[in-house]
Amino acid sequence: MGPEPYSEFIAALSCPGTESSDFDLNPNVQLPENRVLRPAAVLVPIQALAGELHLVLTKRASGLKHHPGQIAFPGGKVDATDNGAEDAALREAEEEIALPRERVEILGTLPCHETVTGFSVVPVLGLIRDKFVPVPEPGEVEEVFSVPLDHVTNPDRYSVQSRYWRGQRRYYYTVPFGPYYIWGATARILRGLAERLN
Template sequence: MIDLRSRLVAAVAASAVPSSDFDLNPEAPPAPPAAGLRRAAVLAAFRADGGNLLLTQRASGLRHHPGQIALPGGKVDPTDSGPIAAALREAREEIGLPEAQVEVLGGMPVHRTVTGFAVTPVIGLIHGPFTPVPEPGEVEEVFEVPLAHVADLTRYRVERRMWRGTWRSYDIVPFGPYYIWGATARMLHALAHALDGEARQ
């Protein structure tokens, strides 16, 4: 049986194809080059002692993406050394996760969003006990999803909704009462594919 760390490391190494919010909408204009987008990063942090992934529900009063499910993360600031540093900083700010408890396993290819960001998903393991502390006004809730759910490609579906006057398709991967969709689901879908490819070797 392959241990969690080895599975994730192999998946990161196997993930070579960038993803985007445009992938499921071939009739729309193509995704712009990542070099022309604002840089951002998110942290997909799994508990080393069980494999659960930490996700957040954004506060309902936020201007952008209120109430949506997201991985901890945000824009790469000028003071950040790069996407990994930004992902770790944002996780500390949003859910109180100390950088020292995170073993970074690597970054996956950039995901381009329809809102103009080039997002680097950073994969990591949380070592030791950790109780999330949601950032007031930013994070409504922190919850956990088992790796088995995230890695199961049959859990993912495609839905459509009207956005800015046109129909757009997007991934979803619901978990209990949580509607995980959009860029977050698309990035997790890419990770699931990489995990599935690693498992078939």
């Protein structure tokens, strides 16, 4: 791999950082100190398309238990048979969008992110090598699409919005792109990457 254009991502991933949470913008929320989070991992896949870097995302199926219909990275819980978070992220990407793991070069990881559904998610940044035609897994993924990386790594593209959740107003980051409403954990993880790159 040449020094550009990926060296900035490797440098950004090596910077010290703090873990993020779906509750970052909601300081009044008191989380139990003894809460037990389930380990999970997502792949943050970068692909070169027509000379421009893109981020590959999915729209989750509406029938899923967790985050139905939301825009998400390929990923899921870390199984006992997985060899850590990176292995889990690659396995889930292969299952959900038919991305062969041998075509992914791992660049590094971002700090863990805690979700409202009780997961501790490790975002794994990966570079997709060669051409890749995604195939959505029926029942899990409704659609696979890509977003120019410049869009989600520009802090000016983000806004803070809110909605009521469990009787309280909850604030969260959004970074919409065309018809896709990117928000919640996905937007918060991307916001953390944008902060590191700017």
